[in-house]
Structure formats: structure tokens, C-alpha cells
């Protein structure tokens with residue numbers, strides 16, 4: 001099983017969520033064939049014996065580092081996340097960047113397999129299984145100047161346009177290198193963060209870092225779409241890996257059209273990363289009906305206001321008794337829908353964030369919005385342009401930082417991430 | 425089952441940790457009798473049917489709000505935590521404080537049962553079970569002036585002495601009221617935080633707030649003592665609820681000696697809360713042997729350097745081949761051990777914290793140290809006094825904030841927390 005088979009991954013989660021039910025328990029035990037064994041679990045004297053014992057345990061779930069795509073894109077949301085950007089150190093260039101990407105890839109490969117980092121491991125994740133750890137690496141626009149590789153920089157990485165509602169902090173935006181860490185255990189995630197920071201050594205220094213979280217597996221009786229800190233079901237409209245055009249929308253074609261200089265991105269994806277503060281005190285003052293109007297879906301089930309269940313298609317043309325569209329013309333889910341944007345689609349895979357209380361006394365909390373697409377100009381940009389003009393949600397959110405990163409394909413045969421760029 | 429029976433609680437966790445093992449799965453299903461059913465789980469159309477289905481799910485675990493002691497003291501560590509202090513608003517006194525404690529208790533009771541807050545619930549925790557949510561309330565020294573109750577203030581609440589290594593930020597210390605929230609799901613914990621803040625209304629405003637985390641249940645193959653962000657097993661020496669003197673050490677006697685004015689604290693406990701930064705960059709430069717000398721225990725297993733396993737008693741008198749004590753005279757676990765402090769003992773129940781990167785570029789991470797005792801002058805104070813003078817760990821930590829709170833007993837028969845003080 002590799003990370004690029006999200007269906008298996010998801011169904012394993014589904015088992016975890018209901019493993020206590022008499023029927024499901026047997027099912028869980030019957031389904032161990034696909035589980036990757038984790039060394040720490042098998043070696044542990046206290047460990048459940050055999051791989052059957054590990055399957056239902058959150059810690060044992062392992063995601064492959066190598067593969068067609070990097071992990072952390074179609075991997076189910078994890079309970080904890082860190083996203084951070086690094087800048088190459090003054091004087092560091094292509095050679096140092098290549099060495100760093102090799103060290104980082106080696107470390108990520110070990111940690112995602114539940115093994116300690118080579119050298120002096122801090123021990124923070126000792127005893128724990130990989131806990132669905134993923135590490136994902138990307139390159140920012142400035143990386144290509146720093147490494148003398150501007151000729152191989154895809155135009156898809158051109159800076160995002162300005163949006164009128166942007167309140168961006170440059171200190172927390174962009175950066176030469178981007179790292180996304182996710183895991184279902186907070187110590188496993190922190191351990192990876194520290195190990196990768198250590199491997200950066202003198203080659204790069206942290207530019208910014210953010211922490212996020214999502215539901216813990218098993219918190220709901222059955223797995224379901226995530227909620228965000230506004231209380232909404234968030235992720236419903238995402239393209240599904242089973243859909244025929246999923247790969248085309250999310251991943252750069254492996255050997256598609258486009259200039260040969262950009263072939264290193266075949267199988268890769270572009271990540272847009274935005275720290276979006278939620279103005280929760282204002283939001284909470286709205287009635288439930290007002291909140292539902294803002295999105296165009298009910299809060300409890302995520303169903304369109306035009307009826308049905310979460311998965312029912314929105315009836316965007318439906319007119320209410322007052323002669324107005326039931327899903328308001330400025331409703332967030334209407335404006336962002338692919339059919340309103342020439343088919344523009346992205347895979348949203350966010351973390352919530354909560355950094356305590358801001359200077360003005362309001363909660364410093366919101367969405368670490370991360371979306372994935374084969375081309376930001378046919379994903380994030382047109383949708384955000386439209387939202388920026390007329391989204392009812394705008395009043396309750398504030399975009400505080402922004403980054404756009406080229407995320408290379410997954411490594412093959414002991415490659416490191418980005419090798420096809422840096423040595424190609 | 426009530427929260428005051430930590431053994432049942434812990435054994436339930438133990439089952440969760442190994443539920444996938446063929447043997448344990450049967451056991452888990454057989455043990456459902458004790459599980460409190462959670463409404464959201466039972467009502468959910470997607471939910472596992474019947475209470476047997478809920479048991480193995482992290483979300484279904486429920487801790488009682490009412491009881492002899494408040495929840496969140498002997499409750500097993502949760503994956504997420506918020507601790508925060510409030511100050512009563514100018515003009516608010518005993519009456520407003522009593523009304524607030526009633527509102528807060530009502531809300532905590534609902535949320536800990538997995539129900540929405542009364543009034544407009546934000547929906548953030550919808551679908552999730554209570555996920556071991558606990559809410560714990562305490563009163564700081566200043567609360568008693570604000571409410572005109574100084575005659576009933578226990579001397580145990582006298583300000584802690586200054587310690588030479590203290591680098592305390594007054595803005596993040598003390599406060600009239602203290603609230604501790606813990607849950608195994610981040611959205612459940614955040615939901616409780618927001619609901620309680622909302623209930624504070626005009627009566628109190630947040631003074632400071634901190635976020636923390638621990639291992640997720642199931643991250644290790646079998647439940648075990650927690651690790652902290654230095655990578656050490658942390659909690660080994662804690663008094664165990666099964667020990668005969670546990671209650672005497674941790675809880676104020678229900679009808680013990682002491683003046684009648686303080687009877688309202690019978691069954692309560694005192695919490696010392698310190699934000700202790702770890703100087704992780706310095707720590708990581710030490711060799712494993714050096715790190716183990718600092719504590720006096722091995723990092724991998726937590727066993728004393730004098731041999732054995734985690735639970736072996738430290739042989740403090742043992743001399744090594746170099747003529748020096750094997751567990752160094754300044755080792756943290758030696759200096760803090762009850763036998764070195766006239767039996768002084770406390771229950772340490774911390775969260776790790778990680779708030780990104782500090783202004784100086786080092787990680788803003790460490791331990792939200794929370795310890796519980798019947799009397800801080802026979803728990804925290806003598807131990808910290810000794811650590812302050814000679815602890816090898818001092819070099820690698822920095823106490824940044826401090827609070828001491830009187831945590832009343834658990835409420836009975838629809839009481840609110842603190843009612844015996846505020847209406848007694």
C-alpha cells in the first residue's frame with residue numbers, strides 16, 4: 001500500500017473509527033493484510049504481537065515516503081500539523097540545496113517508517129508508531145534565484161496576484177523552501193519538526209512556522225468530513241480521488257505537454273498556503289440562519305440549503321418564496337463552486353490553527369488553508385479572485401499570510417525529493 | 425463509573441491501546457458495561473449502533489463532572505489542553521462570581537456529557553463524542569479580595585516564594601479564576617474553550633491563555649508513561665491512586681482538621697501551574713549520556729541509572745567505579761524524590777506546549793507544568809526550593825510564568841463548583 005492509494009488509506013481509517021462495533025472488530029482484524037508493520041511496534045516488549053495487533057492502533061498507520069506523488073496531499077487529514085518555510089543561508093546555492101534535500105529526504109523516509117533519525121535522535125517519538133506521519137517538501141519562487149535555476153522555474157510559480165482583502169505579513173509569507181508535517185500524534189509531529197530543523201544545519205534557517213490541528217481519528221463515531229473552527233463541515237466539495245479527472249486537476253502530468261525544462265515537476269503539485277484568521281467573536285454573533293446563508297449549506301449536516309444531504313448537489317438556480325436564490329448570490333459555496341469558475345478545482349487539505357489570544361483580545365485562530373492543484377492559475381487564483389470580490393464570508397475572515405510552492409513528485413528508487421530539478 | 429475511579433478509566437485506555445490484538449478486541453467488547461453512552465454517538469445516523477459500538481472509540485469516553493473531586497486531576501492525560509486564567513471585571517464581586525461559576529458549571533456538565541452548550545452552540549464539536557473532555561475550575565489568591573471572602577481564604581493559597589531562577593511574566597501569571605480544559609480531540613477542547621469564554625460574558629475577561637498537548641491515545645502499542653519534549657519518560661515517580669496515602673497527599677481532607685472557614689475546600693486540591701520553557705537547542709547539544717546524568721534515569725526506558733526497569737526504585741546510595749554516586753548529586757530525579765524532601769509529594773499532570781519560534785529564533789516550547797497537592801507547602805514549594813538551588817536540569821529550562829489555585833471539590837447534586845465557598 002502506498003500513499004497514492006487514498007481509498008485503502010481511508011477505508012483503514014473507517015475501520016478504526018468503528019472498530020469497537022462487534023461486526024467491525026472482526027473486519028478490522030480481517031483486513032490486516034494491507035497494513036505496513038512498524039518496527040517499534042513489533043520490537044516493543046509491551047507491543048501487541050504480530051501485525052494484527054498493530055492495525056487498529058492509531059500509532060501503527062504508516063504512509064509511504066516514496067511513490068508517484070509525495071505524501072501529505074491525498075493522505076487523510078491528520079490530527080496535528082506543522083507548516084514552515086526555510087530560506088537558504090547566505091552563500092548557500094544549488095550544491096547546498098541538493099545536499100539539504102538529500103538529508104531531509106533520508107530523514108523523512110526514516111521517520112515516516114517509524115524509525116529514529118540517524119545520528120543522535122532526540123527520543124521524543126520513541127515508543128510511538130509512525131502515527132500517519134507525512135513530510136512534504138516544496139520550493140518557493142525565490143528558491144530558483146538562490147540556486148541559479150530560474151530557467152527551470154515553471155511559470156505556474158509566478159507570484160500570486162494581489163487580492164483586495166489581503167492583509168499579508170511578509171515575514172510569514174513565501175520562503176525558499178516549504179515543509180509540511182502531519183501526524184496523528186503531537187509528539188511524533190514535533191519530533192519530525194525538530195529532526196528536520198536540525199538537518200537544515202547551516203544550509204537554511206527557518207523563515208516562519210505555523211502549527212495546526214484537525215479532529216483526532218475516532219472522535220466521531222464514523223469517519224466524516226472535517227469541521228473547521230467556525231463549526232462548518234469543510235471539505236465536502238473537494239474533488240475525490242476516485243473521480244476520473246482527479247489526477248489531472250491535482251497533479252502535473254507525468255510526461256505531459258509543457259517545456260522540457262519543467263519535466264522535473266511531472267507528478268508534482270502546487271500548494272497554496274494561507275493563514276486565514278477567523279473573526280470568531282463577530283462570527284459567533286450571527287444567528288445560525290445567518291451563518292448558513294454565508295456558506296449556502298447547513299451547519300449541522302453540510303447539506304445545501306436547497307435540500308438533501310451533504311453529498312447532494314447544490315441547486316444553485318432554485319428560487320425561494322421571497323424571489324431570491326435559496327443559496328444566496330454571495331454564498332461562499334456558490335462562488336467557489338467549480339461550475340461557477342470554468343471548472344477551476346483544487347483539493348483543500350487544511351489544518352485549523354489556534355495560537356491563543358491576539359493583541360486585540362480576540363482569538364488568534366482560524367484556518368491554515370492549504371490547497372493543491374496542477375496549476376494555481378486554474379485552481380486557487382480564479383476562485384480567490386471571485387471570492388475576493390463577493391464572498392459573504394469575507395467579513396468574517398482575514399488572509400494574513402500567503403505562500404505558493406512547487407511540490408515535486410514523490411521520490412523513486414532512493415532518490416531525494418527535487419533530485420530531478422537539482423541534478424537533472 | 426466516575427472520574428474519581430481512575431483505575432477503571434486507565435484500564436479502559438489500556439484496552440483502547442491494544443484493541444486490535446485478537447485477544448484484546450474480545451476483551452474490549454466484553455468490557456462495555458462500564459462505558460457511559462454518549463448521546464451524539466447514539467443519535468448519529470452514521471454512528472455505531474448501541475453502546476458496544478462506542479467503547480473502543482476515542483470519542484465516546486466520558487468523564488463525570490460531578491463527584492467527590494473535580495475531573496482533570498486524576499483523569500489520564502489528554503491529547504489536547506487549554507489552561508487559562510480570568511480576572512473578574514471591574515465592579516464584579518461575589519454575586520457575579522457565583523452566577524459565573526453556576527453558568528460555567530452548567531456548561532461544563534453539558535459539554536463533558538457530549539451535549540451542546542445551551543443557547544447558540546457554535547457547533548465546533550458537533551458529531552464528536554466527549555472525547556474525555558474535562559473542565560476544572562480554580563480560584564487564585566486575588567479572587568478572595570475581589571469577592572470579599574478573604575476571611576475564608578486558606579493560607580495554603582499564600583503567594584509562592586520567589587525562586588532564584590524565576591523569570592516570571594506577571595501578565596501570564598496568577599489571575600482571579602483558573603480554568604483547565606483537556607480532551608483527546610482538538611476541536612472538542614477548542615469548543616469548550618469558546619463556550620466557557622462566551623459564558624464569562626461581562627463578568628470576567630481572559631487574563632492569559634496557554635495551549636498544550638500530550639500523546640494521542642493509541643500512538644504507542646501499549647499505554648505507557650508520557651514523554652515530554654526533551655524526550656524523557658516523565659511521570660514515573662508520581663504517586664499512584666492505588667497507594668494508601670494518595671488521597672491524603674493530593675486532596676484536602678473532606679472533614680479534616682483546619683479552621684471551619686476552609687471547610688469548603690474539603691475534597692479539593694491545590695494546583696501549581698508553571699510555563700517552563702525548555703532550552704531545546706542547548707539540550708540537543710548534550711550527548712545521550714549527559715542527558716541521562718541530568719535526570720538520573722535512562723532516556724529510552726526511564727529506568728534509574730542504577731539499573732532495573734522504569735518502576736525499579738532508584739538506588740540513590742549506589743557509588744560508581746569513579747567513587748561518585750551513579751545517580752549524580754544534582755540529578756533532577758534525585759533532588760525531587762520524596763525521600764529527599766521529607767516525603768513531599770505532588771501529582772504532576774502536565775501538557776507539553778509549542779508556540780512556534782521565539783523572538784530569538786529558538787523553539788518556544790516546553791512543559792505546561794501542572795502539579796496537584798493537598799498543600800503546596802508540603803508539595804511543590806519544598807521541592808522547587810531544592811531544585812532551584814541544585815538541579816542539573818536548571819541550565820536547560822526557564823520558568824516563565826506561575827500560578828497557584830485553590831481547586832474546590834467536585835460538585836454534588838446539581839451544585840456548581842465553589843458553591844460551598846460562595847454561598848456557604
Ligand code: HEM
Pocket residue numbers: 228230232233234235236237238276277278295297302332333336337338346366367369380383384387397
Ligand atoms: C477561513 C476561510 C474559509 C472557510 C471557513 C471556508 C469554508 C468553506 C465551507 C464551509 C465550504 C462548504 C463545504 C465544502 O464544500 O467544503 C467551502 C467550500 C469551498 N471553498 Fe471555502 N472556506 C474558506 C476559504 C476558502 C478559500 C480561500 C478558497 C479558495 C480560494 C476556498 C475554496 C472553496 C471551494 C473550492 C469550495 C468547494 C465549492 C464546491 O465545490 O461546492 N475556500 N468552504
Ligand code: HEM
Pocket residue numbers: 652654656657658659660661662700701702719721726756757760761762770790791793804807808811821
Ligand atoms: C521542564 C521541566 C521539568 C522536566 C523536563 C522534568 C522532568 C522530569 C523527569 C524526566 C523525571 C523522572 C521521571 C519521573 O519520575 O517522572 C522527573 C521527576 C520528578 N520531577 Fe521533574 N521535571 C521538570 C520540572 C519539575 C518541577 C518544576 C518539579 C517540582 C517542583 C518537578 C518535580 C519532580 C518530581 C517530584 C519528580 C519525581 C521524583 C521521584 O519521585 O522519583 N519537576 N521530572
